Amino acid sequence: MKARISRLGVMLTVVALLPLSLMAAAFAGPANPPKVGEKAPDVTWQTPSATSVTLSKLLATGPVALVVLRGFPGYQCPICTVQVGELLSKSEAFAATKTQLVLVYPGPAEGLKQRAEEFVRGKTLPTNITLVLDPDYAFTNQYGLRWNAPHETAFPSTFVIDKSGKVVFAKISRSHGGRAKAAEILDVLSR
Numbered sequence: 001m002k003a004r005i006s007r008l009g010v011m012l013t014v015v016a017l018l019p020l021s022l023m024a025a026a027f028a029g030p031a032n033p034p035k036v037g038e039k040a041p042d043v044t045w046q047t048p049s050a051t052s053v054t055l056s057k058l059l060a061t062g063p064v065a066l067v068v069l070r071g072f073p074g075y076q077c078p079i080c081t082v083q084v085g086e087l088l089s090k091s092e093a094f095a096a097t098k099t100q101l102v103l104v105y106p107g108p109a110e111g112l113k114q115r116a117e118e119f120v121r122g123k124t125l126p127t128n129i130t131l132v133l134d135p136d137y138a139f140t141n142q143y144g145l146r147w148n149a150p151h152e153t154a155f156p157s158t159f160v161i162d163k164s165g166k167v168v169f170a171k172i173s174r175s176h177g178g179r180a181k182a183a184e185i186l187d188v189l190s191r
Contacts, residue, residue, distance in 0.1 A: 031144040033157065036170050040066075040161045043139050045104070045132035048116045053102065053132050059163055062098030065185050068145055068157040070176070071107035071134070072115040079176050080156070084123070090182040091126040097189040099160075101129040106154045109135035145172065160188050 034040050044054040058064045067087065070077040087094075087101060094101055105116040112135050120131055140146045140154040147155045158180035160169035169188040171180040 031142055033144045033170065033172055034159065034167045036167050038167050039165050040159065040167050041142060042165075043142065045102075045134065045139065047130060047132055048113045053130055055102075055161070056165065058100045058102070059161060059165055062100065062163055063168075063189060064161045065094065065099055065101045065189075066104065066157075066159040066161060067101060067180070068104045068106070068134075068140065068143070068154050069119075070147075070156055071105045071112070071153040072119075073107075073151045073153050076115075076119055077176070079179070080119075083156070083179050084120075086182050088123060088125070088129065090186065091129055093182070093186055094189075095126065095128045097186070099128065099189055103129065103131045104134050104139060104154075105131055106134035106137050106140045158185065160185060 040055065042054065042056045044052055046052060055064060055066075067083070069080045069084070084103060087103075091101075105112070105119060107115060112133050116131060116133055125131060134140055134154075137146050137154070143157075145155045145157050147153060155172050155174060156176065156179045157172040158169070159167055162168050169180075169185070171178075171184070173179050
C-alpha cells in the first residue's frame with residue numbers, strides 16, 4: 001500500500017511539474033548568433049560532394065570567414081549570387097591572409113544538394129572557398145539565424161572567426177541586402 005502511495009506521489013509531482021518545464025522550454029527561445037568576442041560554436045558540414053568540413057579543423061590553418069547565404073527560398077537568390085561573385089573576385093586577397101571562406105547554403109534536405117550545385121554551376125571555387133550544405137537548417141538554427149517566414153531561409157550573415165575560434169566580426173542582415181562586402185571582411189583580417 002505504501003509503495004502505491006509513493007508511486008502516486010511521484011506521478012502527481014511529475015504531472016504538476018510538466019507544465020512548468022514546458023513553459024521554461026518555450027521561453028528559452030531560439031539560439032542566439034555568436035557575438036564579437038565570443039567563441040564560435042564548432043560545427044561540421046558536408047559539401048555537395050559529401051566531403052566533411054569542420055570549423056575547428058579549418059581554424060587550425062588560419063581564420064575563417066563564414067558566409068551564410070539564403071540558399072533556395074524558391075529561387076536562386078540574385079543578391080547571394082552577386083555577393084559570392086564579389087567574394088570570388090577577391091579570393092587571392094583572402095588567400096594572402098590565409099583565410100578560408102565557407103559559404104553556407106541552407107534549405108530543406110530534399111533537393112538541397114542539387115540546388116547548391118545549381119547555385120555554383122559555371123563558377124570555379126578556389127581552394128580557399130568552400131560551399132557547404134545546411135540541410136533542414138541544422139546549422140542555421142544552431143547559430144540562431146533562421147529567417148522563418150514564407151519564402152525565407154536564413155538571415156544573410158557573415159562571421160569572421162580568428163584562429164583561436166573567437167568571433168572578431170559579425171554582420172547579420174535582417175533583410176535581403178545589407179550584407180558584408182569583401183572589403184569589410186578583408187579590413188577585419190588585416191588588423
